[in-house]
Amino acid sequence: MVKQVIGGVALAVTGYGLKKYFDSNSNENKEEDEGQSFFVDLSKDKEVLPELKEAIDKYKDTRTKLFNGSLRELRTALLEIKNLDKELLIANIEFAEKYDFRYFHNETLKDIEKFTQILQKTKYYIDKHLDSLDSIIISSNDFNTYGDEDKKFVENIAYLCTILDKIDNSKMTYDKMTISREVKRGFGKIETIID
Numbered sequence: 001m002v003k004q005v006i007g008g009v010a011l012a013v014t015g016y017g018l019k020k021y022f023d024s025n026s027n028e029n030k031e032e033d034e035g036q037s038f039f040v041d042l043s044k045d046k047e048v049l050p051e052l053k054e055a056i057d058k059y060k061d062t063r064t065k066l067f068n069g070s071l072r073e074l075r076t077a078l079l080e081i082k083n084l085d086k087e088l089l090i091a092n093i094e095f096a097e098k099y100d101f102r103y104f105h106n107e108t109l110k111d112i113e114k115f116t117q118i119l120q121k122t123k124y125y126i127d128k129h130l131d132s133l134d135s136i137i138i139s140s141n142d143f144n145t146y147g148d149e150d151k152k153f154v155e156n157i158a159y160l161c162t163i164l165d166k167i168d169n170s171k172m173t174y175d176k177m178t179i180s181r182e183v184k185r186g187f188g189k190i191e192t193i194i195d
Helices: 002-028 042-046 050-079 106-139 148-168 181-194
Strands: none
Touching: 050 106, 050 148, 106 148, 106 181, 148 181
């Protein structure tokens, strides 16, 4: 036990000494080594291409308004329904950089603008149908008691939540140049629901 404590203290002192050494050397040679660094600034790798920045900013803003407003209201209402398959309502857990395009294509720009329009239409669609959903839930919050038409309506709107979450949990590009097929399929499915 004593050996482990002494070893731990020695290791800590060595680490502290090395930190002091590197700090003092880096300060002394700062003018000589201007432009050289052992550390890589990874934040530069996460910048959005200037050609896509405006479109992606608009997409992200529209997405944020949808997810923080209408979709949150919808998800809250759906969670009140007993006997509804809650796996339809997956949570947003993705933290990866999604918009890391490194090459610009006009087709990519057009796709992002189209996706923004679909998100705007989706927000309108959800807002339009929240009152109908509220009426169904007020009359009964048990999915098993719903008629066929109401069940289909609730399942479709819950499926819309699932698709939006899957898109949001997916990278927009894998090859740094084109929109992933997964995202394109997701937006295609949304269009069939909201049109």
